[in-house]
Amino acid sequence: MGYESPRLDYGNAGMDYGNQRLSLTIPSDAKEGDTIHLILRVTDNGTPRLTHYRRAVVEIL
Numbered sequence: 702m703g704y705e706s707p708r709l710d711y712g713n714a715g716m717d718y719g720n721q722r723l724s725l726t727i728p729s730d731a732k733e734g735d736t737i738h739l740i741l742r743v744t745d746n747g748t749p750r751l752t753h754y755r756r757a758v759v760e761i762l
Contacts, residue, residue, distance in 0.1 A: 727761065735761040 727737070737759040744752040 725759065727759075731761045733761055737761070
């Protein structure tokens with residue numbers, strides 16, 4: 702079983718970070734079975750500053 706690279710050409714995907722909430726606009730050309738990979742980054746205000754990354758995968762149903 703192999704791993705297929707995620708699609709990188711979602712030109713119309715949009716995100717809004719207002720009010721500490723994330724809103725994702727799914728592109729109109731996304732079809733069932735497609736996945737959208739989001740790389741999430743959080744950085745604290747400490748010294749030294751620490752950053753943590755997570756990947757969230759959204760599957761189109």
